[in-house]
Structures are given as C-alpha cells and as structure tokens.
Amino acid sequence: MERVLEIGIVGLPLVGKTTLFNLLTGAKAPTGPGSEPRVRRGSAPVPDSRLDFLASLYQPRKVTPARIDFKDIPGLDPRQGEKEARIRFLEEVRSADALCFVVRAFNHPDLPFYFEKMSPTEEFREILAELWLADYSLVEKRLERLREGKKARRDKEVEVQLLERCREILEQEELLQKLTLSPEEGPIFANYGFLTVKPIILAVNVDERGLKEGYEGKEELLREANARGIPLVEVAAQIEKEIASLPPEEQELFMTDLGLTEPGIARLARAAYRSLGLISFFTVGEDEVRAWPIREGTTAREAAGKVHSDIERGFIRAEVFNFEDLKRLGSPAKVREAGLLRLEGKDYRVRDGDVIYFRFKV
Secondary structure, eight states, X not given: OOOOOEEEEEOSTTSSHHHHHHHHHOOOOOOSTTSOOOOEEEEEEOOOHHHHHHHHHHOOSEEXXXXXXXXXXXXXXXXXXXXXXXXXXXXXXXXXXEEEEEEEEOOOTTSOOTTSSOOHHHHHHHHHHHHHHHHHHHHHHHHHHHTTOXXXXXXXXXXXXXXXXXXXXXXXXXXXXXXXOOTTHHHHHHHHOOSTTSOEEEEEEEOHXXXXXXXXXXXXXXXXXXXXXXXXXXXXXXXXXXXXXXXHHHHHHHHHHTTOSSOHHHHHHHHHHHHTTEEEEEEOSSSEEEEEEXXXXXXXHHHHHHHOHHHHHTEEEEEEEEHHHHHHHOSHHHHHHTTOOEEEOTTOBOOTTEEEEEEEOO
C-alpha cells in the first residue's frame, strides 16, 4: 500500500494551530488553553477550479477532489526546557513529509503573546532554531563517531566531507535544502532524515484588522520568507471558521467585505500540495469526475495503479488530453477534432492537468 504523504502543522503555543487544523480538515478538536496537547490527524480537500469546470461539463453523480493529510503537532515551548516534550515534538516533525509553520499575527485579550508583543518573525525563527539545533547535534555526534578511529575515517571520507558541508550551512543558520548533492552523497544524506531539508510553508494567522490593514512585523516576515524561498500564506483561521458555518450566499458577502477572492485556507491547501511535489491528473465520466494526486514524474502505468491495481496490471495505453485544451475548445469532441487527443504508452510521464482514459485488459 502506498504511504500517505503528510504535512505537520507546527508552532509555538497559542498561535492557532488547532483552529487552522480544524478549518482545513473539518475536525472539531478543542482549542485554546486547557485543551489536551496531543497529535491529531485529518485530511483536507485541495481546491481546484479545473475540477469545478470538469464537473460542470460532465455533470457526474460524484465529484472527488484530491486530498492531502495534515497532523496537528502540539505546540512546543522552548522556554519550558522539557526534554521529553522536545523529543516527542522532533519525532513528529521527523515523520512528516513537509511542515506548515504557523505564526501569530492576531490580538486576543485572553491569549498573551509568546514574546509579550506581536512578533511573527521571532516566532518563526524560534521554531526554526529547534530544527537547526536538532540537525546540528546530529551532525556533530556523527562526526565525533567517525573521528574515533583512523580506519573508520578513511572508509567514510565521503560521509565526513558531506557532514562538514552540512555543519557549515547550519552554522550560517541556513536550511539544508540549499545543499547540492552528488550521486554518491545522495543516499548517505537521505539516511539521516535531516529536519531542515523538509519543505516548509509559512502560515500567518491574522485577524480581521490584519487582513485589511496588515500587521506588525509583516514586511520583516516577508523578507525572511523570501530570503529562504519559503511560500507565505495569510490565513484568518478564526474568522474563516465562522464564515464557513454560514449559508453560501452569506459566505460570499463576508468574503467580499474582507477583500478576499477566495479563502486563505484554499491557498494554503494548494501551497501544501505543491510543497510535496504533487500534481493532479483527472478521470472523467458520468459516474465520477475525480482529481488524482501523484508525484511529479509519475508514469502513465503508475498513475493507472492509483485508480485501480487491475488497471496497472492490464495497462494497454492511455488516451490523454490536457485540461487547458479542453477548456479552450469546450468539449472532448472538439479536442479530438483538433488532433489534441494523444495515445501514450506505459512510460509516458503524466503532466499536471492531464485528463486520462486508461485502456486495459484484465
């Protein structure tokens, strides 16, 4: 069975991680002071206007969006110095495929700021420092073991040089994402499970004023995220939670009043999807129109296996056209007439937006 890809939601206490998790996944986990600090898991639909168009065209009985898994990791308070809590936090971070850092840019009379005032950039750096420290400690311990014997060092020269490069990057407070690896170094590096190599999304949890007027420290946070190549998404988790409970026509009015063309949560879900290196292909018909998440570079035969193992085993060919051609021309028949329907074999690399009919024989 294929392993499900998962994004861990992390941050300091009282930044709104669980509120965001509830909004993404539809869960109803308790929030705020006094709620039980435990890991919670759920999945969220990935909004996709292409799927909406296909549904309006084919009028299927069922529409199924791509989904992505999230886990809400209890907030870490580095000032508490609880060794067990830190170990549990790092274990959950290590098992996640990507991370969503939540920082606070909202005021609440009953929830004090971690740094006594609104400091989203400092919050971001505080959690990032925990990942740096974990990676740096791992590098130092491994280098120490390798240096214990001359023979061991001679046998492990490539690993020693790699770890020394890692240490250089970490000492500069940079992410290991920027490291360029040789074919020989790749497998060695992967075995360590470094934390600062994971894709990161920065979610800024704002209030209504923050949405309309900005928030303290916004420019500094944007510069920090851009410098590190980290996508930043502003989400008003509490407000969007309240809006989501309203009738659809009222939701649109409130969104317009806030100056939003779509919920921040939709942009966050898409950013999370991209951070995992995922694309979508579509299957269409009267029964169902569905978006299928796959890794970029997946072959047609492997994509067929996402739909059903029998289709992968009996794969003959894939009949493929791209969504943009369908939208431009208006119907599958016109796509065929224009000669834009292609027959592809098992090794074809599926592209984002492909609409595919799989031919197979059991």
